[in-house]
Amino acid sequence: MAQPLVKKDDDHDDELEYSPFMGIEKGAVLQEARVFNDPQVDPRRCSQVITKLLYLLNQGESFTKVEATEVFFSVTKLFQSKDTGLRRMVYLIIKELSPSSDEVIIVTSSLMKDMNSKIDMYRANAIRVLCRIIDGTLLTQIERYLKQAIVDKNPVVSSAALVSGLHLLKTNPEIVKRWSNEVQEGIQSRSALVQFHALALLHQIRQNDRLAVSKLVGSLTRGSVRSPLAQCLLIRYTSQVIRDMANHGQSGERPFYEFLESCLRHKAEMVILEAARAITELDGVTSRELTPAITVLQLFLSSPRPVLRFAAVRTLNKVAMTHPMAVTNCNIDMESLISDQNRSIATLAITTLLKTGNESSVERLMKQITNFMSDIADEFKIVVVDAIRSLCVKFPLKYRSLMTFLSNILREEGGFEYKRAIVDSIVTIIRDIPDAKESGLLHLCEFIEDCEFTYLSTQILHFLGIEGPNTSDPSKYIRYIYNRVHLENATVRAAAVSTLAKFGFMVESLKPRITVLLKRCIYDSDDEVRDRATLYLSVLGGDGTVDTDKESKDFLFGSLEVPLVNMETSLKNYEPSEEAFDINSVPKEVKSQPLAEKKAQGKKPTGLGAPPAAPASGFDGYERLLSSIPEFAAFGKLFKSSLPVELTEAETEYAVNVVKHIFDSHVVFQYNCTNTIPEQLLERVNVIVDASEAEEFSEVTSKALNSLPYDSPGQAFVVFEKPAGVPAVGKFSNTLTFVVKEVDPSTGEAEDDGVEDEYQLEDLEVVAGDYMVKVGVSNFRNAWESMDEEDERVDEYGLGQRESLGEAVKAVMDLLGMQTCEGTETIPLNARSHTCLLSGVYIGNVKVLVRAQFGMDSSKDIAMKLTVRAEDVSVAEAIHEIVASG
Amino acid sequence: MSPDSCPLVKNILLLDSEGKRVAVKYYSDDWPTNAAKLSFEKYVFSKTSKTNARTEAEITLLDSNIIVYKFAQDLHFFVTGGENENELILASVLQGFFDAVALLLRSNVEKMEALENLDLIFLCLDEMVDQGVVLETDPNVIAGKVAMQSTEASGSLSEQTLTQALATAREHLARSLLT
Known part of the structure; x- marks a missing residue:
C-alpha cells in the first residue's frame, strides 16, 4: 500500500510512527497497569497508563469483568498520591469502569474525603464521580455534604452538585426533592451556570406541580436571569405554562x-x-x-x-x-x-x-431544485418530493413541469423510501389531475422497466391495470407489461399476468393479442404465474354474454368483499378435505382492533402504498366498508361521505361521531361509537333517530352494534330513504340506546345481567353541501368557457361584518363544500378583495363551477358576487339557494 | 425529548480526516453498542466530510439528530443533539470544545498533537458536559480547569502555565481579528 515515492504517503508513514498509541494492545496495557501497585507511585507513568486504558475503552475495546475489577482495585491505590493531575485521571477512569455496588465501597471513603477537600477542583470532581456510581443507601449518607455543596461559594462545586442532582432525581427522587431550599438559593447565584443548573433542577423537582411551576416562571420572568442558557430554559418553561393555562380554559390576553x-x-x-x-x-x-x-x-x-x-x-x-x-x-x-453551500439549509429553503410560493414562481423554483437534487441525502429528497406533490395539487396547471421533474428524479439513483415517495406522488397527481394521466402512466411504465423493488413494480402494475385500459391508446402499455413476464421474478410476473388480463377484458380490440400472450405464460416456471394465466384465459375465453361479463368484471376489478384479516384467519383454520373452501363462510364484520395495534399503525403511508385500514375511513375505505354490509349493497354507488361530525362533547363517557354517506336515493348515517369507561361493557348499541324535522326522509332500517367493549370503537348504522337524486335537507335528533354491563377491572369479565340505558346525543343536520363532491379541474378557465353561458346564474350577497376576508371566504367554502382551484384558497395578507374559484360535482353527477368575488369595505362589511355555471340550470339555482339560506 | 426539558447533548465526537476516532463521548442510549456508534460516526463523517466547515461551524440534520461540526486541519469536531434542540446551544458547546482544544494544544490543532495530549482532551470533554447536561461552554474556563490540574503532572503544559496558555489564546484571537 505504501508508495515510498509519493510524498503524501511518506507523511502518512511518519505520522504513524509518531502516534503514541501505535500498535497498542490490551493485554500489554493491562500488564503495564501493575505499576499502580508499586509502593512508590510514579504519577507521570501512572497517568500515561490510565490514558492508554481510556484510549482503549474509547476505541470500543471492552474489558472482561475480571479485568475491569482488577484495574479498578489497583486504581484505588492511586488515591495515596497527592499529585492533582493523576487524581484527575483516576476520577476519569473510575467513571469509565462503572464499578459494581460492592466495589464502590472501596472508593467511597477516599471520594468523601476529596468532597471535603480544600481544593475546589477535588470537591467538584469527587461529587460528580461519587454521584455517578453510588446507590440510594449510600446517597443518604452523603446527602448532607451534597446540600452543603449546592450552596458552596465556588460555582464549579455548586454546579457539580446541582447537575448530579439532576441525574439522581431519576433514580432517587424522594431524596433530591428534599434539597429544594438549597436549589432555590442557587437560582439567586451570581454565577451564570449555577443559575442555569439550579433552574433546571428546581423545575425538574416541581414539574408535576403546575401551580409551583407557574409561580416559578411568574417570579423569574419579572426578575433578571443572567445566563443565556437559563433564559432559554425559562422560555421553555414559560411556553409550558402558557399551554397549561390554555388547556384549563383561561381566556383573554x-x-x-x-x-x-x-x-x-x-x-x-x-x-x-x-x-x-x-x-x-x-x-x-x-x-x-x-x-x-x-x-x-x-x-x-x-x-x-x-x-x-x-x-x-x-x-x-x-x-x-x-x-x-x-x-x-x-x-x-x-x-x-x-444556492447555499449547506445543503440542509438549501433543502429547507x-x-x-x-x-x-405562488403559481408564477413554480417553473423558476423547479429549475433551481433540479440543480441541487443530486447531492442531497435521500431523507431531504423525500421532503422535497412531498412538497412538490402538495404543490401540484395546489396548482394543477403546473402539472407538466412538476411531472417532468418527478420522472427525471425517478430515473436517478435512490433508495426504496425515496422511490416510493416519488411513485406515490405521481399516482396522486394522476388521480387528481385527469390531464396528467397518460404522461404519468408512461413515466411509471418506464420506471418499471428498470426497477429493483418488487413491491413498487407490483403496485405500479396493479395501478396500470386499473387506469391503463381507460386511456386513449391502451395498447402502448402492453409492451411494458409483457416485458415484465420475461424479465422479472415470480411475484412481479404474476402481477403482470393479472394486469394483462385486465387490459384484455376491458379493451375488446386487444383481447385476441392478450390471449396469445397469456397462453405463453402457461409454461412459466412458477405455479402462481401459471395458475393465474390459466384462470384469466378461461375468464377471457367466456362467451361474451352479459351475465358472465358482469361476473368476470367483478372478479377482475371488484374488491375482495371480506376484510383481509378475516380471510387470513379463515384460510388458516381451513383443513384440507373433500369440501372446498367457501369464501362465503368468511365473516364480513370488521373486527374492532385492540388499542395497542392502532397506536402502532401511527403514521399511515398515503397514496399507493396505503393498506386498507380497518375500521375504514376515507372515501375508498367507506365504500369498502359499506359494500361489505349486505343490507346496503342494493343502494348503488356511494356518492359522497362527509367528514365525521362529533355528536358528543370531548371527554364524555361515550364518544360518538357520525359520518353521512349519501347514495342516490338513500342516506346512511354511520355512528362511530367509543366507550371510554373501563368498567363497562355496552351491548346492543343502537341509535334512535327522530326525523320529524326532516320531512323528505323516512327511516328504512338500522343496524345495531352487538357489543362495544372499552376503548375499541365500533359502528352502528341507520338508513334513510329520500327521493332519488334530490338534495333533501333536514335535521335529525339522536339518542344512543344500549345495555350496560359492569366489568370487573381485574379479570376483565362482564357480569351476566345488564341494565338498559340511553344517552342523549347532539342533533345532526343533512345540508345541501353534503350533496356536493369536491372535484378539481386542471384548467379552470377552459372548463369555465366550455360551459354554456346561458346557464350562468349571478347574484350578489352581503355577508355582514367579518373579522377578515379570509374568514368570509372560508365560510362560503365550507358552506358549499367545493374544491378550490388554482390556489385561490390562500388570501394575501391585508387584501381587501379576492376571487375564489371553486369546482365540484353535484348529486346526479352535475358538474358545477363557481366564481366567487369578495370585497371588503372600511367597516369590514363584506360583499360577495357569486357566479355559478352548471351543466344543469336547476343546479346553478340550487347553489344560489344554498348560499341564500346559509 | 419533551419540549420543556433541559437542553441535552447526545454525543461529542472528535474524528480524524479519515473518520477514525480520536476521542468520542456518548451521553444518550440512542447508540447502545460500539457497532452502532461506529456506524453513526461513519455515517456522519461521510455526510459531512465534503463540506467546508473550517471558518464557520456547519450544521446538518441526520436521522432526526441535529449535528453541528467544525474542522481544523485533520481534526473533525462534532456535537450532536436531538431534533428539537436549540441549534445555537449545541453550537456554543461545539465552539467551547473547539476553542478549548485549541488553547490546550497551543493552537496546534491537529491529530498527532491531540493524540499526544489525549489526557487533556478527555479531561476537556469531562469538564464540558456531564451525562448530556452542559457544564461549561466558555473555552477559557474549560481550558483553565483542565490545565490547572496538569501543571504539576507530566502534561504537555508542563513548560507552560495557564497564564501563558491564555496569552497564546489572546494572541490567537488578535491574529484572527486582524486577518
Whole structure:
C-alpha cells in the first residue's frame, strides 16, 4: 500500500510512527497497569497508563469483568498520591469502569474525603464521580455534604452538585426533592451556570406541580436571569405554562406573551432563537403575535453563520405549514438560500418556498431544485418530493413541469423510501389531475422497466391495470407489461399476468393479442404465474354474454368483499378435505382492533402504498366498508361521505361521531361509537333517530352494534330513504340506546345481567353541501368557457361584518363544500378583495363551477358576487339557494 | 425529548480526516453498542466530510439528530443533539470544545498533537458536559480547569502555565481579528 515515492504517503508513514498509541494492545496495557501497585507511585507513568486504558475503552475495546475489577482495585491505590493531575485521571477512569455496588465501597471513603477537600477542583470532581456510581443507601449518607455543596461559594462545586442532582432525581427522587431550599438559593447565584443548573433542577423537582411551576416562571420572568442558557430554559418553561393555562380554559390576553416578545431583543442569539421558536409554536398563534418573531428570524437568514441560517430557515419552514402567508415576506431571502453551500439549509429553503410560493414562481423554483437534487441525502429528497406533490395539487396547471421533474428524479439513483415517495406522488397527481394521466402512466411504465423493488413494480402494475385500459391508446402499455413476464421474478410476473388480463377484458380490440400472450405464460416456471394465466384465459375465453361479463368484471376489478384479516384467519383454520373452501363462510364484520395495534399503525403511508385500514375511513375505505354490509349493497354507488361530525362533547363517557354517506336515493348515517369507561361493557348499541324535522326522509332500517367493549370503537348504522337524486335537507335528533354491563377491572369479565340505558346525543343536520363532491379541474378557465353561458346564474350577497376576508371566504367554502382551484384558497395578507374559484360535482353527477368575488369595505362589511355555471340550470339555482339560506 | 426539558447533548465526537476516532463521548442510549456508534460516526463523517466547515461551524440534520461540526486541519469536531434542540446551544458547546482544544494544544490543532495530549482532551470533554447536561461552554474556563490540574503532572503544559496558555489564546484571537 505504501508508495515510498509519493510524498503524501511518506507523511502518512511518519505520522504513524509518531502516534503514541501505535500498535497498542490490551493485554500489554493491562500488564503495564501493575505499576499502580508499586509502593512508590510514579504519577507521570501512572497517568500515561490510565490514558492508554481510556484510549482503549474509547476505541470500543471492552474489558472482561475480571479485568475491569482488577484495574479498578489497583486504581484505588492511586488515591495515596497527592499529585492533582493523576487524581484527575483516576476520577476519569473510575467513571469509565462503572464499578459494581460492592466495589464502590472501596472508593467511597477516599471520594468523601476529596468532597471535603480544600481544593475546589477535588470537591467538584469527587461529587460528580461519587454521584455517578453510588446507590440510594449510600446517597443518604452523603446527602448532607451534597446540600452543603449546592450552596458552596465556588460555582464549579455548586454546579457539580446541582447537575448530579439532576441525574439522581431519576433514580432517587424522594431524596433530591428534599434539597429544594438549597436549589432555590442557587437560582439567586451570581454565577451564570449555577443559575442555569439550579433552574433546571428546581423545575425538574416541581414539574408535576403546575401551580409551583407557574409561580416559578411568574417570579423569574419579572426578575433578571443572567445566563443565556437559563433564559432559554425559562422560555421553555414559560411556553409550558402558557399551554397549561390554555388547556384549563383561561381566556383573554395571552399571559407571558410580552415576556417572550421581550426575549426577542435579548443580546444572546440563542435566547432570541428560543423565544422566536416558542412564539411560533404557541397554540393558535395570531399573525400579530407572529410578526416580531418572523422579523428576527428573517434577520438570521442573512447571517454569515450557517448554524443561524439553518435554525431560522428550519423554524420558518415549520411556520409555513400553518401560516404560509406570514412567511412570504422572507421569500426573497429564502430564494438566495437555495444556492447555499449547506445543503440542509438549501433543502429547507426550497420546501418553504414550495409552501409559500405562488403559481408564477413554480417553473423558476423547479429549475433551481433540479440543480441541487443530486447531492442531497435521500431523507431531504423525500421532503422535497412531498412538497412538490402538495404543490401540484395546489396548482394543477403546473402539472407538466412538476411531472417532468418527478420522472427525471425517478430515473436517478435512490433508495426504496425515496422511490416510493416519488411513485406515490405521481399516482396522486394522476388521480387528481385527469390531464396528467397518460404522461404519468408512461413515466411509471418506464420506471418499471428498470426497477429493483418488487413491491413498487407490483403496485405500479396493479395501478396500470386499473387506469391503463381507460386511456386513449391502451395498447402502448402492453409492451411494458409483457416485458415484465420475461424479465422479472415470480411475484412481479404474476402481477403482470393479472394486469394483462385486465387490459384484455376491458379493451375488446386487444383481447385476441392478450390471449396469445397469456397462453405463453402457461409454461412459466412458477405455479402462481401459471395458475393465474390459466384462470384469466378461461375468464377471457367466456362467451361474451352479459351475465358472465358482469361476473368476470367483478372478479377482475371488484374488491375482495371480506376484510383481509378475516380471510387470513379463515384460510388458516381451513383443513384440507373433500369440501372446498367457501369464501362465503368468511365473516364480513370488521373486527374492532385492540388499542395497542392502532397506536402502532401511527403514521399511515398515503397514496399507493396505503393498506386498507380497518375500521375504514376515507372515501375508498367507506365504500369498502359499506359494500361489505349486505343490507346496503342494493343502494348503488356511494356518492359522497362527509367528514365525521362529533355528536358528543370531548371527554364524555361515550364518544360518538357520525359520518353521512349519501347514495342516490338513500342516506346512511354511520355512528362511530367509543366507550371510554373501563368498567363497562355496552351491548346492543343502537341509535334512535327522530326525523320529524326532516320531512323528505323516512327511516328504512338500522343496524345495531352487538357489543362495544372499552376503548375499541365500533359502528352502528341507520338508513334513510329520500327521493332519488334530490338534495333533501333536514335535521335529525339522536339518542344512543344500549345495555350496560359492569366489568370487573381485574379479570376483565362482564357480569351476566345488564341494565338498559340511553344517552342523549347532539342533533345532526343533512345540508345541501353534503350533496356536493369536491372535484378539481386542471384548467379552470377552459372548463369555465366550455360551459354554456346561458346557464350562468349571478347574484350578489352581503355577508355582514367579518373579522377578515379570509374568514368570509372560508365560510362560503365550507358552506358549499367545493374544491378550490388554482390556489385561490390562500388570501394575501391585508387584501381587501379576492376571487375564489371553486369546482365540484353535484348529486346526479352535475358538474358545477363557481366564481366567487369578495370585497371588503372600511367597516369590514363584506360583499360577495357569486357566479355559478352548471351543466344543469336547476343546479346553478340550487347553489344560489344554498348560499341564500346559509 | 419533551419540549420543556433541559437542553441535552447526545454525543461529542472528535474524528480524524479519515473518520477514525480520536476521542468520542456518548451521553444518550440512542447508540447502545460500539457497532452502532461506529456506524453513526461513519455515517456522519461521510455526510459531512465534503463540506467546508473550517471558518464557520456547519450544521446538518441526520436521522432526526441535529449535528453541528467544525474542522481544523485533520481534526473533525462534532456535537450532536436531538431534533428539537436549540441549534445555537449545541453550537456554543461545539465552539467551547473547539476553542478549548485549541488553547490546550497551543493552537496546534491537529491529530498527532491531540493524540499526544489525549489526557487533556478527555479531561476537556469531562469538564464540558456531564451525562448530556452542559457544564461549561466558555473555552477559557474549560481550558483553565483542565490545565490547572496538569501543571504539576507530566502534561504537555508542563513548560507552560495557564497564564501563558491564555496569552497564546489572546494572541490567537488578535491574529484572527486582524486577518
